[in-house]
Amino acid sequence: MTKFSELKLNAKVLKAIEEAGYETPTPIQAGAIPAALEGRDVLGIAQTGTGKTASFTLPMITALARGRARARMPRSLVLCPTRELAAQVAENFDTYAKHVKLTKALLIGGVSFKEQDILIDKGVDVLIATPGRLLDHFERGKLLLTGVQIMVIDEADRMLDMGFIPDIERIFSLTPFTRQTLFFSATMAPEIERITNTFLSNPARVEVARQATASETIEQGVVIFKASRKDREGSEKRRVLRALIDGEGEKLTNGIIFCNRKTDVDICAKSLKKYGHDAAPIHGDLDQSQRTKTLDAFREGQLRILVASDVAARGLDVPSVSHVFNFDVPGHAEDYVHRIGRTGRAGREGKAITICVPRDEKNLGDVESLIQKEIPRLDNPAPAEPPKRRKRKDEGKDIPEAKVEAHSEGTPSAPDAKPQDAQKRNTRRGGRGRSSGEPVVGMGDHMPSFIALSFEERRTE
Secondary structure, X not given: OOOHHHOOOOHHHHHHHHHOOOOOOOHHHHHHHHHHHOOOOXXXXXXXXXXXXXXXXXHHHHHHOOOOOEXXXXXXXXXXXXXXXXXXXXXXXXXXXXXXXXXXXXXXXXOOHHHHXXXXXXXXXXXEEOHHHHHHHHHOXXXXXXXXXXXXXXXXXXXXXXXXXXXXXXXXXXXXXXXXXXXXXXXXXXXXXXXXXXXXXXXXXXXXXXXXXXXXXXXXXXXXXXXXXXXXXXXXXXXHHHHHHHHHXXXXXXXXXXXXXXXXXXXXXXXXXXXXXXXXXXOOOOOHHHHHHHHHHHHOOXXXXXXXXXXXXXXXXXXXXXXXXXXXXXXXXXXXXXXXXXXXXXXXXXXXXXXXOHHHHHHHHHHHHHHOOOOOEEOOOOOOOOOOOOOOOOOOOOOOHHHHHHHHHOOOOOOOOOHHXXXXXXXXXXXXXXXXXXXXXXXXXXXXXXXXXXXXXXXHO
């Protein structure tokens, strides 16, 4: 079995790897690092969690150990689809480059342009960025990409999902033709394959089979749920989620709830907080400082439940997650394996529960086909409540006996009212309660005196 010491990495990098507690590279690392050290383009196909980040950070640090960055001209560029993944890559550089004098800058949304400009002006060896923020700096004239020697595209399939492919193509055109390109993706959609054929030169292809089975330490289950009415699906589904969480009791030390839509992330988090659960949302529309604060609280055990979208949680490494709840069945079967892989890590036990509504049953079938097993069905812990009967205004109030009789007879509520008065009143109201055959008189058999007056007489009266 290959060891890191056999991969011709910089001695200071090997020291940092040893201090981090790693000895043996993963398959993607063992295949990509030697080719990257030779200066070849690399096309790596592997899912999140297989060690892709070290596959490009380790050879980059080794290659950049000699040389010096110039102002506004980074020597290397790493593009990531989300802020969280970019921040995680930056942490990896800090870990593996701590014995090497390299500078880095992180360009992501939600952070002041001024702070980022100061770093770029000093000159950086490693620039880690999301595509949108990188182009913002370029268009403001604060950044030049003509000095990029190594360019990395991480999570290219997510770039495609998020609509970043046009930005990626533009960024490629701004970098030197002689650059080295390290390109990583979990899948090879036609659009991604077109880009690799266009911008990569005779790449070394390193492919690690995409994980199609969940860890055996993860207990899986699914609740087949159908709402009592279509307009009540959201609230009833959240009630099922709360019942599942309550049912786990103290076994749920911390958990992640995945939703397909950002709006559901916010609504679920608010619902859980309303009912006394310690929960907070994380998705792409939140301010970066808030996202970082929420993630740090969850990692440190100060937050029990994290409600997340797939994009925000992509690539996050949070140890010791006891439970994962899928509020929605994911649209892509591979995302199910990615989601539940947040629990049951490093041989620990974990539990993953999914809520499936009728329209998601096809997606559930795709998931079961991928993992090649049927997910056990669970009983609904919160059966639908019977529809509530609307109360009358006077329901539950003490009504005087005379009023009850009056209502039942259709007569006035006053106990001393005369029957003939009631008959006249009902006649004026349009005949309610009159005897059959009696003519309708309209407003009554009298005419107010002012109607008989002429217009002039009314004016002078």
